[in-house]
Amino acid sequence: MTHKRKIFAGMSAIAAASLVLTGCGGGGGGDVDADGNVVIELAQWWEPELPDGALRGLMDQFEEQNPGIKVELLSGPYASTREQLVTGAASGTMPDVVGLDGAWVNDFAKQGAIADLSALMTEHDYDDSQLASQVEVDGSTYMVPAVNFVYPLYTNDALLADAGVDAPPSNRTEFADAARAITEAGDAAGTAMPLSLETPSGVQNQVMSWLWASGGSMLKDGKPDLTNDGVTETIEYFDDLYQDGVFAPGAFTMKEQDMVEEFTNGRVGMMVDSLAHLTMIRESNPDLKFSISALPAEDGYDGKRGIPYASWGLGVSESSDHKEEAWKLFEFLMSEDANAELASMAKAFPGNVASVPDFVEDDELMSQAFDIYQAGYPANEFTGLPVAE
Incomplete structure (x- = not known):
């Protein structure tokens, strides 16, 4: 890190500390208002990305169903929210309920900043079979994806037709053949591989996703297992495609x-x-x-396909003075109706397996994508790992 970047990093930390001190009042979350209501805080980056008033409206529903509890929204851009939570984790002033990215979870869990949700689920006799996925550290859940933004395969209908390909590929051989045919047919590249080291999520979304689509794993007993047959074959597959020249120029x-x-x-x-x-x-x-279609799997694979995803995750602060009320908000946001409404607002897929967002009835492509989502399972093995970013 250059001297200038260190200065900016220090300024960001100071700014984040100021946000936490003003937003959290120096305690582990909210307080009690003049009317005797318990005020809990929900820190997230979601509100700015949703229609105006949408998240506040959902909180109003929660307050109506839970008299005596009020929710204060602490909203900001993604990067600012992360800085606020990092500072809050260090100072014990993290808001009661927090929006989480899976890449943050390991650090916060190891610091003891976020609560063990497995323990809270057991304490409240919560049925976790309704959850599409959970992010664990050392065998315990610390984050639950509230909504998921999945990564399917997009295919240009005209380019496929011009190359003599009748339908989107469903396995690796069909994809490789289609990529070569498109490249040979004209000026377009068969596919693209964004592998810039400035944004290393490319290897997650573009490479490991194909391993998960065939039911494979890059982990063993929670540890990296990057030389197993599945990983090796996936890397070799993309190396063959690269050597064939089917990637758009400038992959790296x-x-x-x-x-x-x-x-x-x-x-x-x-x-x-x-x-x-x-x-x-x-x-x-x-x-x-x-x-839009499911990611191609290994030839002959007929099991459930893992679907790469990014999510808006939910966690509870370990330092919250109102953990019971925080749990009620968590439970509300993951309930069938509220989760469907949140997913509909975000144009994403729900974290509750019984929830159905309203847009799937009006949008054919989104309906197809939802069918793919329901037929497979959310897969992103980077979530919950140390230094996952």
Whole structure:
């Protein structure tokens, strides 16, 4: 880190500390207001990304169902929220309920800053079979994904047709054949591989996702197992594609956004990308005809396919003075109706397996993606690992 970056990092830490001190009142979460209501705080980056008033409306529903509890929203951009939580974890002033990224969980859990949700579930006789996924550290759950943004395969219908490919590929051989055919048919690349070291999530979303799609794992007993047959075969598969020249140029400097722009402009035939970009692609190029399908699996694999995802996760502060009330908010947000509403607002898929977001009835592509989501399982083995970022 350069001297200048150290200065900026120090300034950010000071700013984050100020946010925590003003937002948390120096304690482990909220307090009691003049009317005797317990005030709990929910810190997250979600509100700025949702329609105006949407998250507040959901909190109003919670307050109506839970007299005597009020919720204060502490909202900010993703990076600012992380800085606030890092400082709160160090000072014991973390808000009662926190929005979490899976990459943060291990550090917070090891610091004792976030509560053991497995213990809270047991204490409250909570049925965790309703949860689509959980993020664990040392065998205990510390984060539950509230909504998930999954990464399916996008395919350009016209480029596939011009290359003589009748349907989106469903296995690795079909994908490799389609990528070669698209590349040979014209000016577009078969696929893209954003592997810039500035944003190392590329190896997660673009490479390991194919391992998970075939039911594989890069871990053994919770530890890295990066030389097992599944990982090795996945890496060799992409090396073969790279040697065949089917990737868009600049793979090792390309970022995810660059890949999306190339696909949107018809210069890439297939890509693995987040559904969060679906609306942007449609708005940027209304004439683009494309399809969504499950990630191709190993030839002959017929089991459930892991689906890479990013999520808005939920956790509870270990230092909260109102852990009982915090648990009630957690339980509300993960309930069937409230979780469906949150997912609908976010245009994401719910963390409760029984929840159905309303947009799947009105959007054919999203309906197809939801079917893929329900047929598989959320898979991201980086969540919960040390220094996962």
